[in-house]
Amino acid sequence: MFDTDHSAPVIQLRGGSTSFIVELGAPLPRVLHWGADLGELSAAELDTIRITAKPSVTHNSTDTPRLLTVLPTEADAWSGTPGIEGRMRSTGMPYPRFRLNGHTHDEPESTLTLRLHCDLGLELSLRYRLDEHGILAVDGRLRRTGGTSDERTGGTPDGGDVFDLSALTLMLPLPERATEIVDFTGKWSRERSPQRVPVPFGTHLREIRRGRPSLDSPYLLMAGTGGFGFRTGEVWALHVAWSGNQRYFVEQLPEGAGVHRSVVGGGELLLPGEVALGDGDTYDSPTLCFAWSDDGMDGVADRFHELLRSRPHHPASPRPLVLNTWEAVYFDHDLETLSELVDRAASVGVERVVLDDGWFLGRRSARTGLGDWLVDPDVWPDGLSPLVERVRSHGMEFGLWFEPEMINLSSRLAEDHPDWILAPATGEGPSVRHQHVLNIAHEDAWKFVYDRIDALVSEYRIDYIKWDHNRELHEASRRDDGGRAGVRAQTEAIYRLLDALRSRHRGLEIESCASGGGRIDLGILQRTDRVWASDCNDPVERQQIQRWTGQLLPPELVGTHVGAAEAHSTRRVTSLPFRLATALFGHAGIELNLNACDSDELSTIRAWAGLYKELRPLLHSGRVVRADLTDEQTLLHGIVAADRTSALFSWARLGTSPAITSGRVPLPGLDPDRRYRLRLRAEIGRPELNEHPPGWLAAAEEGSLSLGGRTLSGLGLPMPTLQPQQALLLQLDAV
Numbered sequence: 241m242f243d244t245d246h247s248a249p250v251i252q253l254r255g256g257s258t259s260f261i262v263e264l265g266a267p268l269p270r271v272l273h274w275g276a277d278l279g280e281l282s283a284a285e286l287d288t289i290r291i292t293a294k295p296s297v298t299h300n301s302t303d304t305p306r307l308l309t310v311l312p313t314e315a316d317a318w319s320g321t322p323g324i325e326g327r328m329r330s331t332g333m334p335y336p337r338f339r340l341n342g343h344t345h346d347e348p349e350s351t352l353t354l355r356l357h358c359d360l361g362l363e364l365s366l367r368y369r370l371d372e373h374g375i376l377a378v379d380g381r382l383r384r385t386g387g388t389s390d391e392r393t394g395g396t397p398d399g400g401d402v403f404d405l406s407a408l409t410l411m412l413p414l415p416e417r418a419t420e421i422v423d424f425t426g427k428w429s430r431e432r433s434p435q436r437v438p439v440p441f442g443t444h445l446r447e448i449r450r451g452r453p454s455l456d457s458p459y460l461l462m463a464g465t466g467g468f469g470f471r472t473g474e475v476w477a478l479h480v481a482w483s484g485n486q487r488y489f490v491e492q493l494p495e496g497a498g499v500h501r502s503v504v505g506g507g508e509l510l511l512p513g514e515v516a517l518g519d520g521d522t523y524d525s526p527t528l529c530f531a532w533s534d535d536g537m538d539g540v541a542d543r544f545h546e547l548l549r550s551r552p553h554h555p556a557s558p559r560p561l562v563l564n565t566w567e568a569v570y571f572d573h574d575l576e577t578l579s580e581l582v583d584r585a586a587s588v589g590v591e592r593v594v595l596d597d598g599w600f601l602g603r604r605s606a607r608t609g610l611g612d613w614l615v616d617p618d619v620w621p622d623g624l625s626p627l628v629e630r631v632r633s634h635g636m637e638f639g640l641w642f643e644p645e646m647i648n649l650s651s652r653l654a655e656d657h658p659d660w661i662l663a664p665a666t667g668e669g670p671s672v673r674h675q676h677v678l679n680i681a682h683e684d685a686w687k688f689v690y691d692r693i694d695a696l697v698s699e700y701r702i703d704y705i706k707w708d709h710n711r712e713l714h715e716a717s718r719r720d721d722g723g724r725a726g727v728r729a730q731t732e733a734i735y736r737l738l739d740a741l742r743s744r745h746r747g748l749e750i751e752s753c754a755s756g757g758g759r760i761d762l763g764i765l766q767r768t769d770r771v772w773a774s775d776c777n778d779p780v781e782r783q784q785i786q787r788w789t790g791q792l793l794p795p796e797l798v799g800t801h802v803g804a805a806e807a808h809s810t811r812r813v814t815s816l817p818f819r820l821a822t823a824l825f826g827h828a829g830i831e832l833n834l835n836a837c838d839s840d841e842l843s844t845i846r847a848w849a850g851l852y853k854e855l856r857p858l859l860h861s862g863r864v865v866r867a868d869l870t871d872e873q874t875l876l877h878g879i880v881a882a883d884r885t886s887a888l889f890s891w892a893r894l895g896t897s898p899a900i901t902s903g904r905v906p907l908p909g910l911d912p913d914r915r916y917r918l919r920l921r922a923e924i925g926r927p928e929l930n931e932h933p934p935g936w937l938a939a940a941e942e943g944s945l946s947l948g949g950r951t952l953s954g955l956g957l958p959m960p961t962l963q964p965q966q967a968l969l970l971q972l973d974a975v
């Protein structure tokens with residue numbers, strides 16, 4: 241146990257209306273504040289915060305106040321999830337005792353790096369960067385230096401020893417008023433279903449052991465003040481930027497967390513033996529992205545959208561309208577049919593055609609072919625060139641589907657290299673979708689996959705890869721390494737593979753897909769350009785999936801396609817205008833069989849393509865706003881231009897409600913000091929109403945209605961009651 245060091249400096253980072261304050265106390269620093277910006281604080285004020293951050297000594301507890309350090313462990317009487325777990329292999333010693341050994345505060349960069357060392361020959365560097373968007377990115381790097389200075393190891397020099405790391409967990413404090421948690425779960429075709437629970441005593445723990453974030457990914461864990469919504473409440477959020485196994489948690493102990501009430505944290509979920517640090521070895525944690533907002537969940541979304549948009553590689557070109565062949569033909573590839581599809585796609589305004597699964601050796605079903613990345617001559621006697629040329633003759637881009645980390649046991653690859661399968665030495669483990677996992681951490685397997693993709697991208701000048709990953713990892717055991725668990729190695733290998741392909745093929749775009757939206761995280765998005773949100777193209781489900789996927793990602797990164805009238809995933813039948821209105825709010829595309837569309841449908845789709853192209857500068861740069869409505873059957877969301885001179889809103893109804901009318905519904909996010917002209921965008925058809933249209937709608941249709949932003953956002957408009965599964969598109973332009 242230790243007491244506060246009264247001379248310890250206090251560091252404040254500021255950015256994006258957020259402050260982060262750390263006391264560089266001994267033996268370990270502690271976070272004094274993460275949340276609202278407190279302004280530029282004087283040394284005296286910072287000292288006041290430091291002095292008042294010391295809790296009382298309570299009954300039947302430690303004899304000095306319990307403090308929450310940046311790496312809480314039992315060494316400071318922390319009885320919650322430890323910041324570090326592991327043990328020295330030779331002695332079994334599980335209690336590394338870290339101390340602050342130095343720090344670097346880079347003020348212009350708003351970065352604080354803490355260098356900690358410990359008596360078991362370990363160094364830990366913790367880096368905190370608070371950017372101008374208010375995202376606090378935290379990274380940990382643990383290094384085994386060897387040597388020891390402590391008698392606790394038994395006096396034996398431990399150079400040459402190994403530290404077996406079980407977990408490096410980074411966490412930040414939460415105040416007492418953070419009483420509710422919203423995070424996500426899901427399944428195939430219904431990703432990112434939110435769940436709201438009270439902050440319990442004990443641990444709200446989400447562990448992902450699926451080898452990818454997967455369909456039930458916690459995605460973004462938010463703790464906030466009671467009833468926090470899209471537009472209201474104070475919210476503290478965490479995203480683990482990692483594509484492998486991971487953990488998120490909120491934890492509340494009866495004694496609190498120092499002067500705070502609870503903690504939010506997480507990190508990589510390591511399997512036994514995945515990280516064994518010998519002398520000189522290093523472990524890098526995934527980046528944890530923390531965000532605070534007092535503007536509800538929209539405020540959190542804003543911060544992440546700005547962060548993503550500020551990346552140097554964020555897509556800068558207009559997001560091309562896509563045609564994806566999957567739901568049109570599935571595995572049934574045939575040049576004539578696909579050529580007709582391509583021609584029709586061009587005629588409605590498509591700009592990129594993606595040939596999905598089914599083009600490679602033997603791939604007539606999900607049972608074969610994975611691993612044999614050669615164009616199947618039985619189906620494509622002249623290779624893909626006739627199709628690619630057809631696509632290019634229309635001035636469109638060409639994309640191709642791959643699933644590089646997977647293998648079918650019936651493939652040539654599996655026959656030639658059974659040792660490349662990521663599975664126990666005996667047996668292959670259960671198959672999922674008839675497939676197994678290729679151990680791409682195996683150098684030769686990595687090279688094999690890289691060479692095949694590289695050759696095809698070069699041969700066909702592929703613009704775009706849809707990169708799929710259709711199964712979870714179970715018993716991911718590395719046959720090339722004595723059966724060692726291989727999820728972390730696999731995750732690092734996929735990052736290397738994507739990085740290498742992107743650096744060799746500048747301009748190549750990649751979509752992250754995993755049975756739909758099973759691999760959406762900021763780790764994969766460092767090296768991909770878009771995600772496939774879900775295999776569900778049913779607009780009723782999609783309204784929700786997109787709304788919540790948008791909690792982390794801006795619309796231009798989220799694939800949103802219009803599917804068939806009868807959705808393949810749910811068999812629900814919906815109208816074309818509703819499907820089109822839903823698919824507009826993202827990186828739009830077409831998944832339906834255009835060859836089966838009549839001329840009316842084609843011209844509606846053509847009009848929608850025009851609308852998408854007209855509106856995409858707004859849709860792909862504006863701020864996402866979502867209204868808090870009590871009626872769960874109605875959804876209002878919109879995109880407001882960064883300068884608030886224009887906006888597009890969607891007013892959608894999923895089902896019927898007991899209430900006959902909705903009353904005035906505020907349109908959030910507008911400039912209170914501007915006037916806006918309202919326009920109904922009905923190019924894709926007028927929504928069907930369950931009532932006679934309100935007078936203002938007719939005026940909006942004529943373009944003769946304008947209202948002040950203060951009225952629109954403060955008071956709102958009496959939105960019409962639509963029939964179920966209808967959406968109304970309202971455009972606002974400042975006058």
Ligand code: DGJ
Nearest residue numbers: 566596597753755756775
């Ligand atoms: C799963 C994806 O989510 C689908 O869009 C499609 O690409 C199939 N895989 C192909 O097997």
